Amino acid sequence: MQRTNHKNSREDEFEPAGSTAELLVLEPIGYPLSSVLDDYPEIEDAGVFEFYAREQWNGCIARKGEYLFDRRMYPDFAYRIKEVKPPGSVIGMETLIIVHEDNATTPTVEFHSNICFDDVIGQDTAKQKCKLIEKYLMQPEKFGKWAPRNVLFFGPSGTGKTMLAKALANKANVPIIPVKATQMIGEYVGEGARQIHQLYDRAEDMAPCIIFIDELDAIALDRRHQELRGDVAEIVNALLTEMDGIVEREGICTIGATNRTNSLDPAVRSRFEEEIEFSLPAEEERVKILETNVATFPLPVKDVDIKKIAAMTKGFSGRDLVEKVLKTALHQAIIEDKEEVSGKHFEESMGKVLHKNGTVMDNRMYS
Secondary structure (H helix, E strand, C coil): CCCECCCCCCECCCCCCCCECCEEEEEEEECCCCCCCCCCCCCCCHHHHHHHHHHHHCCCECCCCCEEECCCCCCCCEEEEEEEECCCCECCCCCEEEECCCCCCCCCCECCCCCCHHHCCCCHHHHHHHHHHHHHHHCHHHCHHHCCCEEEEECCCCCCHHHHHHHHHHHHCCCEEEEEHHHHCCCCCCHHHHHHHHHHHHHHHHCCEEEEEECHHHCCECHHHHHHCCCHHHHHHHHHHHHHCCCCCCCEEEEEEECCHHHECHHHHCCCCEEEECCCCCHHHHHHHHHHHHCCCCCCEECCCHHHHHHHCCCCCHHHHHHHHHHHHHHHHHHCCCCCEEHHHHHHHHHHHHHHCCCCCCCCCCC
């Protein structure tokens, strides 16, 4: 059997085996020479294609930007490697192979999230409720029709919804497919629905796994407002079909995340068996968020009262604290070529945020 994966099309050339590739994303390129078969040969069954692809390229070194040539299904048809995880790894019989068609957005598959539950500060109620999902992902066969297939994370932006989904995947040791809902909106009628079905087809091949749809309201917008975007109805219908389990897909948990529950289509919202609320951090939690992130600064911190900052930032999310307070203070110190981040830098960053929010800082934080 001939195998090729080098840019200069050398065949039967291999390197010493390395780690096995977990994910291989291919882009269809075409035939090296003109042919009556100039069009991309449509893959009718992704599972069959993936089986033959693994078998014929088993043992090949996969590098981003290089080519693989089909020798069995569509002889001499070329695919360019768009992504391989880990880089420079070997294609094996367990490698997940995705063909990136029609310039569609390929969801990123995170096989090994290193985020833990302890990394999500606060949200104790949400963590407790996630234990059921964890048990389902670890032993889906035990749940039968009583599986927690659809779960809604809701609450203000920046409160840890994405982090907790990744921590859950890590704890259950399953893959997670994180998707921005806006990525699923197609340019043409029917494209959005097709991408949703393809997403679930891929998840079924990887099950048990998590599909995490962030900004869910972007595609599950109340259909009463569909005149704002003409493809809403067909996207919502495709999502409903998948969430209803008309096609049995065991081992998949869909987690939707939104900060606009009132904008969700009632039919979609009713499909979530569980709604888990995320709240803004309390003062003691803000202290911990600040302390944890300050500890990772590349510069030392001097004369900064973390507790005072926490007291003044009521209503801030964890993301607000990191992006608007800590990062601004650190960047200002770097701009000034300082060797440390001082209270002055935090005072200035707090002043900007509070002024923007319409709050006056009556007294200085630091003497």
